[in-house]
Structures are given as C-alpha cells and as structure tokens.
Amino acid sequence: MLTKRIIPCLDVKGGRVVKGTSFVQLRDAGDPVELSSFYYREGADELVFLDITATPEGRDTMVDVVERISEEVFMPLTVGGGLHSIADMRRMLMAGADKVSINTAAVLNSSLIGESADKFGNQCIVVAIDAKRVESGNQPQWEVYIYSGQESTGIDALDWAKQVVKLGAGELLLTSMDADGHRAGYDIELTRAVSEAVSVPVIASGGAGTLEDLYQALVSGRADAVLAASIFHYGVYSIRETKEYLAKRGIPIRV
C-alpha cells in the first residue's frame, strides 16, 4: 500500500536555510546540506526546497546546494522558487533535483506547464498553488495568489488546480495562505476540495501545529502528503515521532 509522505520544507536564501532552526545536535543548522542529511537520517520521505533568493547569483548558489545535497541524501528532492523557464528547470534537475515546483511562472505563462511536462515528464512538474479564502455564499471558495502571496489573480483555486493537471502537472503543492504560519491546522476544506477534484497527488501545506493537524490533513483533507516547516525546524516534533504517531493512528506510513 502506498504510504503517506511526511515532507519537511526548507527555505533557502543565498545558500543558507532561513527561518531559524533549533537543532542543537547540528554543527550548523543553517547549512542546507547538513540539515538535509539530518532529515534523511530521521526518515523524512522527501524534501522540498524553496529558493527565496531573488538574484541570478543566488540561483547559481542554489544549483550548487542541490548538487551537494544530492550527493548526501538518497531520497526525492523538489526544488522551487524563481524557476521561470525550461532552462531554469533543466539546471535544477541536472543538479540532482527530482522535481521542480513552479507557482507564479505557471500563472503568468501556463504553457510552461505543458512544455516542461513534455520535456521532463509529468512526474517532474509540481505546480504550487497559494490559495486564499474569499468571502462568498454557502460554498467556500479560494483565490490563487502569486509573487509569494503578494498579488491576487482573480483565479479560482479549484478551477486552477484542475486546469494545471490537464496541462501536465504531476503533483500539486497546495498552501493555504489563511492557515500558513498560524500553527492552528491545515485548511481541511481546501485540501479536500482540491484533492477530490484532481487525479494527481496533493501535498497539503500551511498551518501544521500539532500531529493531530497532520492526521486531519491526511484523513479529512485526503492529502497524499503533508508538508511542514516550523514544527520540524524548531524541533517541536521529530520526524520519527510524527511518523510513529500517524502509524499508530492507522495511517500507512514508512517507519
């Protein structure tokens, strides 16, 4: 039986992990290579890197970081942030990334989804969707935001999810902007609505505060994977105890 994936997310800026981490057992918790090795040994199922560097020099650094990580850890790696072209994506994949994630670029130029899926295969192309609730009638609705949540698009998140899958996305990384950073649980309604609407795996993101939150995203939200940053980075929960907890509650987990 396919297991549910537990995915720590690392924000990287200029080759360093930002959003401080509190692992006393690491010599340098800001080193993405060392932190990746730590999560690998802990039993994480996959790693997502978000490159929040805005400059071309920073991009070169990220390529180098991915190269070094792929020499150390033997697990799937997804890299996103600032990838706008087939050439950008190819560099990351050749450096050792297994998947690339696009967000703003997919909205601004949706043909990039199909072109990259044709080039690298659907399984390589993750479309990240930042969604925010809009006040409406009885039915909940969400709107797609781009530029790291700075700009609204007027696009309905459910419609967009279906469209990007049709265009060739092999996986969705779905972040609730309302829940993100609050550690009060994922947006279950959003996660479930998207997961039921598409035929590809959905990674739930934004809002993890407790292990119960992860459980709910997987069960009520029907997510295929859960992504979290701060609860892992700040050592609130280890990957190991997270997986033991979920396994005990009957979730198929690789332990």
Added chain:
Amino acid sequence: MIAIVDYGAGNLRSVVNAITRLGYQPKITSSPGELFHAQAVILPGVGAAPDTMTSLKKLGLTRPIGQLIAEGHPFLGVCIGLQVLFIGTEEGGWHECLGIIPGRVKKLPSKFKVPHMGWNQVKQRISHPVFEGIPDAANFYFVHSYYVEPDDKSLVAGETDYGIPICSVITRGKLVATQFHPEKSGEFGLRLYDNFIKLALATSIRGNNIKC
C-alpha cells in the same frame, strides 16, 4: 568497471551519486564498446519510455543493449530502464521497445492517483541475492504512470500493491530491473545497488577482481 548508460536520463546524476557513495567509480558512457567492457551495466531512466527509446536509437544503443543481455552481462534497469526492456508500451499510443522481455507496458488504472508517487512496499516473491539484507515488504520510492506485465510470471521477483499487484522487480539470470528508484530509496535502495554490483563482480563473465 561499472558502466552507467548516458542517454540524457533525468536521474543519471542520482544513480551516479548512489554508486559513488558505495565506493565505486562508475563510468558514464554511451559507447557500446565500453558497455561490453564493463563488469556491470546500469540503465537509468525517468520520464517517458517513448522518449527513452528515441534517445537509445539515436545513440545506436538498442542492439548493443539487447546483445549485452543476451550474452549474460550483468545488467540493471531502473524505472524506464525496466519498461523499455519489454516488447512495447501503451504510453503515447503504442510504441515498440527493446523486445528483450516478452510482455507489455500498460497504463495504471485510474482508480488511484496517477502517477503512483511515493514509498510503497516490495514483496519479495523469490529469494534472490539482490534482496540480501533487505527485509520483505521494505519500502522503496516509486514514481510512474505505467507498469510492466511480463508474459512469464516467473520473472516477477518483487511485487507491489497499488490497487492491482504491480511487478516491481524482475530478474532473469544476470538481468535485474526495478520499477522503483533505488537511488531515491534510502539505505535499502543503496543496498540493492550494492547487492547487484557484488553479484555482478562475483559472476562477471570477464571475471577479474578489479574494483573500479
């Protein structure tokens, strides 16, 4: 010498990293001469089988690969490197493949999410040296939308459940191929590569004991 076939596969680097981690210095090559000279050949692969076939044809590698396997050279195919060994694939219509193993490559049924992406258990159907030190039903990392169906079920060494039983490992003599990605499957994945290489070096028809 361990050769890894270079035809532009997306996971080439990861496979090289894994083999390097095990202490070998793999040769990345698309030269048939070098492949015949190697003690073991690994065919990586990820993405689409028809594209892989196009690349292999362009490089003049389809016949050499068939000949290597026919002559009993140790050979390991990974993911698309497994699928292209078959007669043909349903992917993108119908595309002929290498025809080394009788059987076809079919689309996964849509009752579960496709691609089949993530860690899933490999049930060992036979006892084989590539499984040494790997527990039965250990998890390996899968990512694929098509699956192989060999005519001869006795070739199925490992099986994985995804709504239907999927053939996840085949073995035939010194030919081994996996649907999952050992290079992305943590310590058990590395172990499988190591087992294969040790087996290859021990039984290589060019049997010498040079570790390189």
